[in-house]
Amino acid sequence: MALSFIKKVFTFGKPAEEPVPEAVERELEPRSRGEDLPIAEDPVLAEEMETAGGPAADVVQDAEEERDDAEPAILPAPDQLSDMGVVPLSLLEAEAEAEEDTPPTLPGVPPTGGGTRSAETDRQTIDGEDRPAAALPDSVDATQDIAASFPPPVGGMPGRVGGEAADLDISVETPLPSPASMESAPAVEPILPKGFATGPKVAEPEPIAPQPKLSWFQRLRNGLARTSSQLTGQIAALFTKRKLDDETLQDLEDLLIQADLGVETALRVTDTLASERYGKDVTGEDVSRIMASEIAKVLKPVAKPLQLDLSHKPHVILVVGVNGTGKTTTIGKLAAKLSGAGLKVMLAAGDTFRAAAIEQLKIWAERTNSEFIGTKLGADAAGLAYDAFEQAKAKKCDVLIVDTAGRLQNKAELMAELEKIVRVLGKLDPDAPHTVLQTLDATTGQNALSQVEIFRNVAGVNGLIMTKLDGTARGGILVAISAKHKLPVYFIGIGESVDDLEPFEAEDFAHAIAGLGQ
Template sequence: MGEEAPDEEAEVADFSFLESAEPVPDAPADFSFLDERVEPVETATREPSPEAEAVAPAVEPASEDDHIGVEPAKPGEEDALDDADSAADFSWLEADLPPEEEDEDQRPVVDAASDTAVVPAPAPRPAIPGDAGFRLREKPAEAPAAPAPRISWADRLRLGLARSSSQLTDSITSLFTKRRLDEETLQDFEDILIQADLGVETAMRITDRLSEGRFGKEIAGSEVRRILAEEIEKTLAPVAQPLELDLEKKPHVILVVGVNGTGKTTTIGKLAAKLTRGGLKVTLCAGDTFRAAAVEQLKIWGERTGSEVVAKQIGADAAGLAFEAYDRAVENDSDVLIIDTAGRLQNKAELMAELEKINRVLAKREPDAPHTVLQTLDATTGQNALNQVEIFRNVSGVNGLVMTKLDGTARGGILVAIAAKHRLPVYFVGVGEGIDDLEPFKAKDFASAIAGTPLN
């Protein structure tokens, strides 16, 4: 059965009815008014250059099948085609652009020696006659940066004791504001001084001094603080002594002891820095053989101060290490040997016995060694520091103190109580972790800082 021929007339859509339709009145919108206001714009026509025509002649548009059977380009022909594309002339685009002007003064100059482009300095400003009636504004000179002001040790001590001072002075101000001096007031004042860790002996002496000639009268808080500062200075003045080194017995041996966490190793490093700055040769002994961090920390201080460090493996005998360190200090002609020890609680009998052993071993090498036994005290421990001094003094013969961490406590008055009870020299105090935050103890500076009075 044959297929029927397609009906061609049925496939052709008839749109003749559109031609006979009446035009829609609103369709032909008139925009001719725009042409009256807009000037005709001449369209730039690109005229190809003769060179471009020679390199790239006109090519008839390719048909869909033109790519069939075309051989690939031979070597070298791709470059020729690329050159033809690059030879196109677009200079007509730049015809209307103004030429760029280059500043003669800022034009780079190639330095023949270094083969680098160097921008020369700007030309000097022209000289304007004085009677010209105008002048050029001068660029203000940049002032050099001022160096950071150096804070004195007295000011740093005052900042470190700010917590101790504010707690004490605020209580004094509130107690003596518009109040006559009577027995009740004196008793309240004595309680304030004891709570500030100044000690009972010091508190009683200060209240007795305050009551002389002032009983029954009003007294200003500033007057109370002045008396407080004077009495604290009297207590501290006898113990504020410099560390004395006997170099007739080289090396002078300093044994540093104290409870865990009081800052022994850091104090040793700061002390070594002071001694080396003064021209002395120092050897350090890492006698805290229980704590690896202490050995590493002491080695770092040795590098900072140029001091030799004698150390052994963790768990080594501390007394034997101290003996070897003394011999090494003699060999390298050191002026001072500083021996670190493991931190220990005062109620640990076996650890305290080790300190006695270190002293005995050193005495075999040098009868008077150790010449100085420094105990570090943490100011934050308060009244417990009194017991620590007593026990370490009996076991290891402590003959000097270093008070640390005064900047982190409101209990700095404990140093006054220790001085009044034990009367041991206080060589240094520390108010920070920096290398310069350990300074010789001065009674007047400390008393003024803790009482909140001006330093005269």
């Protein structure tokens, strides 16, 4: 590197006018920036450089001109040169050649080719921390020996460097790690610049231990826990250290009616209790057992299986009810049971009023491997029901389940639309729809009684499914509805998932609502 400068100071008989080779000029540039010159053997020059941090370009030029004008120097013998602290040119040339052969060493980058990389040369110190050096670039262009004198960008990102060489593009192609090596490489914590800190580590969640599978009765009891605890809590409070008399019987009757069980069932319980225990001490548990027994008697006649007449091909089930009572969800759960049993099911999105309902039913159809038929939002629901029936016949489906838009029982226009759907289905088969199911939301309490009344008259409801018995304190309404309407209750729902619908069992329900075991 220093050779050209020395050549000019010690001309060694070469003509002073000889043009400076381009490479030599480029090598001179760092000096003009005041960088250390690697020669300081000439005491005069060394002093100049020491005081000025290296000669300025003009000083160098002046020195050159002075020497050009001067007589050729009488050179000392080579051995004398070394005595004077001057290295002979032959030796310098040899050194320079060796230097040219040696590839430039980038800060933080081990030398390329030829040399052997050692663990030591592959390391660099950043912020006092010893770290592996940046990855060795495969291709480095001619600008690199200059650019490389600047520290590599943090993180080893290829790109432009800052400082004086900011206008130099470094085409360093850092090879990307292969996906396989990324997978196998252990996660490396990023090293943040000073003044930054990583946030507190989020603790890994404890693995959730698998829950033991509950029986349907346990789940029913859990679902009805609010209803039963409210009921039994009030009964226990009523019968604490009290004999059974007219007053306690009246209080019990009021309590049972308030719990939505209905007047009829409340009277059954108080009559039975009076006949068995009048004038005696009675505990809350005594009352609960009698209550469970009387409720079961009311429910047994309505707890029936949904009968499918598969000679119809398809057996048509129309599902009706007030908005949000769980029609679409219940259809999905029923479809899962039927198709799981090997029946061919078609679901018809007759709720043309709510876009989400159409999509919801379609998803249920996909999940349950059922056929699906839908139409656009706002289309005639009766027309869709007719098309669905025809298609289900053509496809030899066992069961066709038709969803309908939710409607309040007091909206005459919407109830008339429902009548039309029933009429249209009857054109293809006078017995269709073969089952008209009404979904009832247990949380609505007493209002469910009038819902059944009106839907029964308009759409010929001939079976019920009560949903949302989970988490409500009003589960007693099912008893009141059963006592009043005596319509079959086929299934009950205690949750939103596919497994949360089960056939209605009178004894189980009666025990669960009374807070007793099975």
